[in-house]
Amino acid sequence: MTSVSGGPPHPGPWQSATVTGVCQETPTAKTFTLMLPEPCSFWAGQHVVVRLTAPDGYRAQRSYSIASAPSNAAELDLTVEILQGGEVSGFLNEAVEVGDTLDVRGPIGGHFAWDLKPALGVGGGSGVVPLMSMLRHARKLGEPDLFRLVVSARRPEDLYYSTEIQGPGTSIVFTRAVPDGHARQPGRLTARDLTTTLDGDRDVYVCGSTAFCDAATQLAAAAGVPAERIRVERFGFSG
Numbered sequence: 001m002t003s004v005s006g007g008p009p010h011p012g013p014w015q016s017a018t019v020t021g022v023c024q025e026t027p028t029a030k031t032f033t034l035m036l037p038e039p040c041s042f043w044a045g046q047h048v049v050v051r052l053t054a055p056d057g058y059r060a061q062r063s064y065s066i067a068s069a070p071s072n073a074a075e076l077d078l079t080v081e082i083l084q085g086g087e088v089s090g091f092l093n094e095a096v097e098v099g100d101t102l103d104v105r106g107p108i109g110g111h112f113a114w115d116l117k118p119a120l121g122v123g124g125g126s127g128v129v130p131l132m133s134m135l136r137h138a139r140k141l142g143e144p145d146l147f148r149l150v151v152s153a154r155r156p157e158d159l160y161y162s163t164e165i166q167g168p169g170t171s172i173v174f175t176r177a178v179p180d181g182h183a184r185q186p187g188r189l190t191a192r193d194l195t196t197t198l199d200g201d202r203d204v205y206v207c208g209s210t211a212f213c214d215a216a217t218q219l220a221a222a223a224g225v226p227a228e229r230i231r232v233e234r235f236g237f238s239g
């Protein structure tokens with residue numbers, strides 16, 4: 001069984017990261033590939049803080065989950081959803097290009113960091129980002145069943161990582177519209193969506209909006225998952 005020792009890494013100093021790639025994930029989200037001056041050790045599920053500094057010295061910063069799998073490289077991916085009125089997310093999505101630099105500090109977070117025990121991730125919308133780090137890590141280790149994933153998206157065009165996310169142990173729930181050939185009819189997440197991928201030895205990682213997390217947590221509890229084995233990370237408006 002794959003395992004890790006010790007706790008998740010703590011944040012280091014601020015670093016100047018170079019943007020080496022920009023990918024349009026959905027109509028309202030982009031993935032930014034950042035190259036740090038030196039390797040950044042992190043656990044899947046952790047996040048970093050991105051800081052912007054205006055010419056007049058004004059600063060704004062926001063936290064964004066890491067989407068890439070842990071590695072020994074100095075490269076990491078952040079997927080950022082543009083929010084209406086979002087100060088930082090708007091600038092990142094509308095102005096940042098390859099070759100630009102961003103101030104980054106991390107990794108941060110211990111509660112939602114995946115310890116490589118068998119787990120099920122349940123993500124809604126942009127809440128899939130830290131869970132994608134976990135899924136990628138399990139696949140990279142050659143143990144895809146170590147981490148299973150149920151992800152909810154409104155429509156096919158709203159699904160993050162659409163060309164990569166599908167595979168064994170992954171279920172996709174569309175709530176508004178489905179692509180041709182999709183077996184499940186559109187509708188909200190149900191207990192059945194979890195029980196078909198859940199067994200008694202798995203922790204559950206839930207990430208999304210407050211309403212989504214509350215509903216998914218109730219479904220996991222109803223499926224018999226003890227409260228202490230459910231970890232939740234709620235995404236609120238952070239701009």
